[in-house]
Amino acid sequence: MQLAHLAWPEVERYLASSDAVVIPIGSTEQHGPNGLCGTDFLTADGIARAAGDAAGVLVAPPLPYGMATHHMGFAGTVTLRPSTLMAMVHDVVGSLHRHGFRGFYFMNGHGGNIATLHAAFSEVHHALAGCRFRLTSWWQNAEVRKLEKELFGEKNGRHATPSEISVTMHLAPGAVEPLGAPAVIEHPRHDWPLSAEDFRKTFPDGRMESDPSLADAGAGKRLFDLCVKLVAEDLWSFTSGGRAADAQDRDAH
Numbered sequence: 001m002q003l004a005h006l007a008w009p010e011v012e013r014y015l016a017s018s019d020a021v022v023i024p025i026g027s028t029e030q031h032g033p034n035g036l037c038g039t040d041f042l043t044a045d046g047i048a049r050a051a052g053d054a055a056g057v058l059v060a061p062p063l064p065y066g067m068a069t070h071h072m073g074f075a076g077t078v079t080l081r082p083s084t085l086m087a088m089v090h091d092v093v094g095s096l097h098r099h100g101f102r103g104f105y106f107m108n109g110h111g112g113n114i115a116t117l118h119a120a121f122s123e124v125h126h127a128l129a130g131c132r133f134r135l136t137s138w139w140q141n142a143e144v145r146k147l148e149k150e151l152f153g154e155k156n157g158r159h160a161t162p163s164e165i166s167v168t169m170h171l172a173p174g175a176v177e178p179l180g181a182p183a184v185i186e187h188p189r190h191d192w193p194l195s196a197e198d199f200r201k202t203f204p205d206g207r208m209e210s211d212p213s214l215a216d217a218g219a220g221k222r223l224f225d226l227c228v229k230l231v232a233e234d235l236w237s238f239t240s241g242g243r244a245a246d247a248q249d250r251d252a253h
């Protein structure tokens with residue numbers, strides 16, 4: 001069920017039985033020599049819509065921009081300043097809160113968003129009563145990492161991974177041009193975060209330690225189906241009053 005496909009009376013009817021909404025968020029940024037600039041919001045939105053349908057939870061339109069300053073050395077990348085991203089989250093959540101939404105489940109596709117989203121949640125918690133937040137980044141899950149390892153081993157790398165590119169090949173057939181030859185994997189020394197200029201110097205084609213030539217749509221479907229199952233289960237726990245204490249974030253002290 002997508003907010004974009006409902007009329008307002010239908011949204012009111014939904015709110016009579018649920019106050020939860022999924023908000024997919026990604027980034028528009030370079031993803032190596034053949035990955036799509038939309039990879040991070042395409043994956044987040046695809047997983048969110050399928051999982052939302054499975055769990056009966058409304059899914060808002062995806063937020064296609066994120067915090068991607070370090071990718072600005074490559075054409076096509078668009079970044080929000082962290083302060084803009086926080087303001088966008090505050091305004092989107094604030095609008096939905098005014099209509100009665102209280103449970104905000106962020107389905108994230110971009111690692112660079114995580115720190116800023118946590119800061120935004122703290123700010124919104126302070127300003128608006130009764131909010132519940134959960135942030136899920138689809139690849140940060142033991143079962144997903146196990147499948148990634150089985151599919152791509154050490155060649156999954158850290159950016160423009162064959163995993164995320166495979167999921168876009170499944171979601172947007174024909175959009176990704178296959179790479180002709182395996183990519184050479186290097187592990188250059190660097191400190192994080194990198195500036196836009198230093199990122200391009202350190203990782204000249206935009207990949208970080210990955211071989212995107214391994215990506216394929218069949219692997220993408222396996223990863224996508226697993227993520228949808230896991231996120232749907234997580235949505236059940238989110239809408240039925242929270243996650244078990246032993247499953248809480250370990251750093252949430």
Ligand SMILES: [Zn+2]
Nearest residue numbers: 039040160164
């Ligand atoms: Zn990505």
